[in-house]
Amino acid sequence: MKISLSALVPVHNCQATVAPLVSHLLEHLAELTNRFELVIIDNGSTDATAEVIADLAVIYPQTSRLVLPGHSDWASVVRAGLRHSSGEIVLDRHEACQSGMSGLEGLWQAMRLGDVAVIRSPHAATLGSIPALPLEHRPPDWQMVRRCALDGWLRTRSNRDWMSFLAARGYGVQEIAARGAGRELPSAHVGLKLTAAADPRPVAIGKRPTRRPNYLDRIKAFALGE
Secondary structure: OOOOEEEEEEEOOOOOOHHHHHHHHHHHHHHHOOOEEEEEEEEOOOOOHHHHHHHHHHHOOOEEEEEEOOOOOHHHHHHHHHHOOOOOEEEEEOOOOOOOOOOHHHHHHHOOOOOEEEEEOHHHOOOOOOOOOOOOOOOOOEEEEEHHHHHHHHHHOOOOOHHHHHHOOOOOEEEEEEEEOOEEOOOEOOOOOOOOOOOOOOOOOOOOOOOOOOHHHHHHHHHOOO
16 A cells, blocks of 8 residues: 655645646646645635635545635644644645755655655755755755654644754755756755665665764765765
């Protein structure tokens, strides 16, 4: 049986663009798994966005809607979405997303090797350099995470990006850097558990790799240009 996926899509004042966004996203989600749901979260829109997503929820049975009374911060929006979804893997799209959907398959595959996978906007990508821990204030354009890993974050009621919270606790984080809308570079494993020397054999979804990177070897290889 395939693993289940919940996609959380916050929107704000986008009555003219939310329908094509949902239609396009549903096509991509169906290619990942047949066990998925799409939760469209109206984050305090003042136009007709709420009415449009109500119609979309009728047209597409995989889609549900959640209307928030006022514009909320990212953490509050995601918490609301988590309470109204049940997938074992959670996909979150940032409201100000600048990346297309072509990298979603890469995110899904990356979850075989870790607990969190992200796509950043082109200006925020760290591919090709030694990355810092993912502590940016603005969440990535797209991020995918195991729901079981979010339990601690939910209990803290923290407003920090969940990726920062998980990274601080040793969860694996993988990054796919986006070159532009819809054009992602190959994935680069830049997280806390994954290195070029890691075991390349596939890891089944639901199992977490136990091998940890040797940071001294990484620094040495970088210095020697290897």
